[in-house]
Amino acid sequence: MYRLAPSLLSANFARLGEEVDNVLAAGADWIHFDVMDNHYVPNLTVGPLVCEAIRPLANAPIDVHLMVKPVDRIIGDFIAAGADIITFHPEASEHIDRSLALIRDGGAKAGLVFNPATPLHYLDHLMDRLDIVLLMSVNPGFGGQTFIPGTLAKLAAVRARLDAWRQESGHEILLEIDGGVKIDNIAAIARAGADTFVAGSAIFGAGRGGDPHRYDTIISRLRAELPA
Ligand code: DX5
Ligand code: ZN
Numbered sequence: 164m165y166r167l168a169p170s171l172l173s174a175n176f177a178r179l180g181e182e183v184d185n186v187l188a189a190g191a192d193w194i195h196f197d198v199m200d201n202h203y204v205p206n207l208t209v210g211p212l213v214c215e216a217i218r219p220l221a222n223a224p225i226d227v228h229l230m231v232k233p234v235d236r237i238i239g240d241f242i243a244a245g246a247d248i249i250t251f252h253p254e255a256s257e258h259i260d261r262s263l264a265l266i267r268d269g270g271a272k273a274g275l276v277f278n279p280a281t282p283l284h285y286l287d288h289l290m291d292r293l294d295i296v297l298l299m300s301v302n303p304g305f306g307g308q309t310f311i312p313g314t315l316a317k318l319a320a321v322r323a324r325l326d327a328w329r330q331e332s333g334h335e336i337l338l339e340i341d342g343g344v345k346i347d348n349i350a351a352i353a354r355a356g357a358d359t360f361v362a363g364s365a366i367f368g369a370g371r372g373g374d375p376h377r378y379d380t381i382i383s384r385l386r387a388e389l390p391a
Pocket of ligand 1: 170171172173195197228301302303304305306307308341342343344361362363364365
């Protein structure tokens with residue numbers, strides 16, 4: 164019913180394979196893979212080569228969050244690298260419908276990401292193209308930021324739209340939240356409507372990677388907060 168997706172952004176990049184193994188062994192459901200280009204966002208991270216390298220280690224879906232502009236050229240590379248889910252920011256694509264179609268045509272699940280100030284009208288004409296909606300609860304670019312409280316009302320608004328769409332079409336769209344998710348706010352975030360939770364610094368710590376022996380404790384504590 165709920166999915167926890169640790170963000171590798173806060174992991175120890177010198178031991179990335181072990182970090183993937185350890186969070187999955189600790190009970191994570193997905194691996195959240197943040198791709199930043201120093202253009203759409205002011206930071207630079209990892210690309211398809213690293214996704215391909217962790218693919219054989221991850222016996223779980225790899226959730227690729229593209230913070231890049233332009234979007235389309237890189238989609239095929241991530242499909243080839245084994246991405247299971249690919250999301251992108253609508254402002255970063257010239258042709259949103261086409262970008263979504265490219266992802267699904269490649270066999271991956273497709274989704275849009277909304278920044279804190281991105282309006283929801285992007286959902287108006289493409290619900291049938293979506294497998295997932297990702298709401299940012301911080302401005303994208305960095306781990307370890309504080310959850311923006313106004314995101315709770317936005318989550319509830321998206322939840323209502325997704326529920327209406329499921330009634331109408333029978334198709335379920337997942338609702339993922341990304342940014343500042345912690346043990347003390349995950350319950351409220353779930354009550355507002357999220358079913359999938361990215362957590363970077365909460366799991367890996369504020370530095371470059373945390374204590375792997377604590378990952379299972381943290382993941383269990385996050386899960387224990389979730390309403391039945
Ligand atoms: C931010 C990234 C997030 C980030 C979340 O741009 O999209 O996935 O890693 O980190 P925390 O959980 O520390 O806010
Ligand atoms: Zn992310």
